[in-house]
Amino acid sequence: MLKRSISFLRSLNLMRLREGIQATRPTSSQLHHMISERKRREKLNESFHTLKSLLPPGTKKDKASVLTTAREYLTSLRAQVAELSKRNQQLEARLPPAAKEAYNEEAAGSSNERVSVTLTQVVSESTPDQDQQIFDLQVVLRSVECCTEDMVIRILEFLKQVNNVSLMSLEANTWMSGSDSNVNRVILRLRVDQGTEWDEAAFQEAVRRVVADLALNNCRNQ
Amino acid sequence: MLKRSISFLRSLNLMRLREGIQATRPTSSQLHHMISERKRREKLNESFHTLKSLLPPGTKKDKASVLTTAREYLTSLRAQVAELSKRNQQLEARLPPAAKEAYNEEAAGSSNERVSVTLTQVVSESTPDQDQQIFDLQVVLRSVECCTEDMVIRILEFLKQVNNVSLMSLEANTWMSGSDSNVNRVILRLRVDQGTEWDEAAFQEAVRRVVADLALNNCRNQ
DNA sequence: TAGAACACGTGAACC
């Protein structure tokens, strides 16, 4: 009903312009002017609509409301960005202790391996005990489905079977990486009684097989 | 130079309206209408200017340019917020919740209970999401026989049954305390989807029962 | 000179 009246008005003015030929008026340029102004208005309204579509959905369709809420929303976003980057900086400053390894892993994402296992001996200057050694075992698993719970459970149950290692401490994290895959990282500090035989490479390979098997099974189930 | 012509136009039209008295026209309401429209335009232009002042300083003063660059700037800010909060979440997940050692000692030392479970909500100012909350669950178990592996496994398997909580990070330690008993401490950072019902006390009690049951069984077995 | 941008007053529609 609104569109119809607008079209009516337009045709009416067009008629008037065509009648102007009798009145010997330079309507040729006036018509261009009219059309240009019309185009300009359409373009402006278009921008108004697209801008409104980006604002929080409860916004009024008023032009004034669009402008003011755009202003408010913009300042709000700015404040969010400032606060987030500040918080981010704080977090990154506090991070160094253990996260560099994971950071390296993330940066080394060029490797397409879904599971990586590294085993490094901890040289503890405080207790240079000869009959037992301490190792840090880090397991990183990239997977869509595997949850950290299953991963930790599997590793711990495997560890219980190995009778000359005991768990000192354990740290596990999970976070999103890229589009949809998430990264599970587990770091275990192990005390190894050196009395019996201890094959470092074999142990590491066994852990790798356990985790890879878990990933395969989970992918199969879902 | 522009202002002068505008003022001239205004006075001219005012004169025309006053002449309308002779023509017996109801110009009383027309004048109000005119003034209202004028006010509306001023207000709108004001909003345009204030909006432009918030945009990057190189912006054209065109109304169309203001609208389009506002749109672009807004989407850019949105993307920044999304990326920052994502990065922030990664950092927070990787940050061990170990800043409460003193708090742990206090909670563990005051009570003679062999198992203590504390659940504290993490107020994250960076991601104030309403539909999900973050909790730190700390479980401390004094026992002679129970190894940390069993404790972690039991807690994680219980957690898998609760379907609206997911594990963000996990930290476990064990150390000697006093003569022969050792202390196992597990701290879990949990994300709780607030959609369903969430009884904090019930959850805490359930965890306590699970761990206490584990301790009893292990003592019986050994 | 052509074209873009703006402010203006006015009629109409919606509450």
Place this chain on the structure above:
DNA sequence: TGGTTCACGTGTTCT
């Protein structure tokens, strides 16, 4: 019934 918002055509200035 007024109050508010909108689209329209037009005149003017700047490039």
